[in-house]
Amino acid sequence: xxxxxxxxxYLFRKEGQNVTLSCEQNLNHxxxxxxxQDPGQGLRLIYYSQIVNDFxxxxxxxxxxxxxxKKESFPLTVTSAQKNPTAFYLCASSPxxxxxxxxxxxxxxxxx
Amino acid sequence: xxxxxxxxxxxxxxxxxxxxxxxxxSDSASNxxxxxxxxxxxxxxxxxxxxxxxxxxxxxxxxxxxxxxxKHFSLHITETQPEDSAVYFCAAAGTGNQFxxxxxxxxTVIP
Numbered sequence: 308x309x310x311x312x313x314x315x316x317y318l319f320r321k322e323g324q325n326v327t328l329s330c331e332q333n334l335n336h337x338x339x340x341x342x343x344q345d346p347g348q349g350l351r352l353i354y355y356s357q358i359v360n361d362f363x364x365x366x367x368x369x370x371x372x373x374x375x376x377k378k379e380s381f382p383l384t385v386t387s388a389q390k391n392p393t394a395f396y397l398c399a400s401s402p403x404x405x406x407x408x409x410x411x412x413x414x415x416x417x418x419x
Numbered sequence: 420x421x422x423x424x425x426x427x428x429x430x431x432x433x434x435x436x437x438x439x440x441x442x443x444x445s446d447s448a449s450n451x452x453x454x455x456x457x458x459x460x461x462x463x464x465x466x467x468x469x470x471x472x473x474x475x476x477x478x479x480x481x482x483x484x485x486x487x488x489x490k491h492f493s494l495h496i497t498e499t500q501p502e503d504s505a506v507y508f509c510a511a512a513g514t515g516n517q518f519x520x521x522x523x524x525x526x527t528v529i530p
Binding site: 340347348349350357365366397407409410411413415 | 420423425428451453455460461462463464465468508512516517518520521522523
């Protein structure tokens with residue numbers, strides 16, 4: 308996990324509520340990413356940011372929002388518009404000039 | 420976009436035997452191929468990677484091979500141990516550093 312923290316580890320929310328997942332890194336990496344993991348589907352990219360104050364949609368951005376106000380932080384908000392939010396969410400970061408991505412420990416979100 | 424297929428989805432081997440996991444990709448522009456190991460309830464950890472200018476890379480009991488012509492790459496684990504039991508993911512990345520992941524292989528090493 309090295310230097311990437313995600314909190315909380317488990318999160319429960321009622322349907323219709325927005326929820327924000329935290330991701331912090333102290334690796335001085337420029338790029339940060341959010342993935343969603345569902346059983347049997349691998350990892351799918353939600354949003355990514357290559358530099359502060361800039362971010363791009365990934366393959367499944369609908370119902371999610373992000374911000375990148377600081378280099379070390381990339382919070383993800385799961386909005387009520389996300390139809391099936393229960394999943395394991397993974398944050399990753401990478402140096403600006405290499406391809407390797409390093410992952411945090413993940414947050415398991417359950418919407419009741 | 421890129422499409423990565425991974426096989427098998429589950430794999431059981433006896434301790435000490437070898438395990439091989441294979442992935443194929445579709446985009447010839449992909450040039451970076453990492454492999455991750457994920458233990459239950461944890462984030463994936465990078466175990467080995469290879470770039471398109473190299474055909475093979477080895478790190479102790481783990482090796483990765485790449486065939487650019489056929490667009491496939493494989494993970495080889497020799498002398499497997501019970502602690503190798505986990506889910507393994509391959510990925511392919513090209514321009515823009517967007518990773519495309521396979522669907523994972525659940526490896527069980529039987530003592």
